[in-house]
Amino acid sequence: MRVSTGLERLDDLMGGGFLEKSFNLLSGTPGAGKTLFAVNYLLYHAEKDKDVLYISLEESWKNIIGNLPEGLRKRYESCKNRVHYLDFGSIRPLLGKEILNIEILGETISTSMAVHNSKIIVLDGIAPLIPHFEATKEIRMALFELSQRIKKMGGTMVFTSERAGEMISRCGVEEYVADSVILLHYDGSSRKIQILKMRGSEFIYGHHGFKIEESGIKVFPNTLPEHRSKKIEKVEFGIKGMEKIIGKMYSGDIILLSGPPGTGKTIMAYHFAEKALKNGDKVLFVSFKEGKEQILKRARELGFKIEGIKIMHRNLFEIDPYEFMWEIYENTKDVKRVIFEGIGHMELSEDVKKVEYTLLRNLKMRGITTLITHTTSDIISSYRLGTPGITYLADNIIDLRYSEIGAELRKVLVVIKSRGLEYEKGIIEYDIGKRGIRIIGKPESLEGVISGTPRHLEMKKRVEKFFKG
């Protein structure tokens, strides 16, 4: 039997939640959200009409309630008759250190559990207990005794400990007594949650996103639910003549458009979105550059009718990768196409790389066609393409670039990679007109187009002829 952690997605990562009748360590640096996690655990069960018990050795319950985010406080108000507490910090001034005796603590907790029939318990902050033991083995023994007492009473307890340096817990022994260990990481800007131990069952390794919101805590696992689309459909890009160039495209394909600024990547994305809308499909447009109004205004000016698309505007430097991944997942449940617009060249953390891979793979499996526009930094003669993760996963890679033709900076595209064999291997010139992208054709009289400074083949032939005599 499992007992929910109060966080559905965390339960999924732990094989259903805490083991029933278990002693579970929640460890983290100050400010990581240990108390909020613990309170959320209690409130989740209290809301399900279970009597729960909170034990504090330091901070008063009143303070904790007073400092809760408003949404959580409202949740508490709605079920507070089910929430019982023992605030040992409040009687410490009178009773002194005698109160921090493990025997007294255990007896008081188990008596209260029996009175209220509480099986869901939190012991928040064991730090005040520590000075009363001379050796760490004594702490381990005391915690073991307490855990046995709680388990015998049928309790599923979460106890919190502060991390010290690289250690998992304050004393370095708590994790050995615990049936499960959850670590909360906080570096001052982002939070992560990690399952380190789960006695007797499998769990999902690694860091997962973790966010404190008004109404509680949200977990963003580093994996997404996997469900495969059974139907594979042919996909049209939406630019006249583009299918011949790219070759066959199918739902679930990932198309990468890479090129310097001004080569029409966004306009190609408008074509791609408009085509889906014309087919009656839903589109999610994720922009890392412009807001909704700007996107729609620009599209309108070019004659595109894409008002029906769902638009998300996010700042690449501010988003939490796991939260973003889940946001995309939730927002693509009914869409057929996703556009990620405005990814630039930037150093990616390991978390971002993992998210990039997991998300794109998930979209692919779900049959959602993805278009990614990636801005390269070099204007002319760039051979660098998107981020390695994207290029590896992309089914179709289209490289857009400038070429100096006839004293003009003209635009050409070349298909670097295509899913099938039948695609245009040549270099294609295109233009941006009043109604978007217009494919012109191959600049056949030129060579070296891709270098940005092409030469006329006729001239080359003449030079060769001259030297050969």
Place this chain on the structure above:
Amino acid sequence: MGSEEDKMVRVPKEMYEAINDVIKRYPYYGWKGPSEFVRDAIRRYLKEINEREIVLRKAVKKMPNKIEEMLRDFMGEEEAQILSERIFRIREDEPEEYVNKVVDILKGRIGQNLAELLARKLLEVEK
């Protein structure tokens, strides 16, 4: 000199010798002999016990409120009220017995050890 109503009490020889030593060492206290010393000591001790009992009884009277106040922070208003109402109903003048009855009420909610510690500490603080 004593009267016929007086009663005899026995003290061990070592104590008797210690009393004689004190009488000789501190003549300015004015004890005429061991009997007067013992009478004086008993008078003082009885007075101290009476005073202590008065303090204890006062402490006992304050205890229900003190416990309610303490338990309100410790385990919430509702539970504190339930327990203090039961404590208010205790009819017992003897402090020791009173404390035992308080412990009996509290132990069902907070365990024997904490109940004893709490009740005795509250009495001690008043002393």
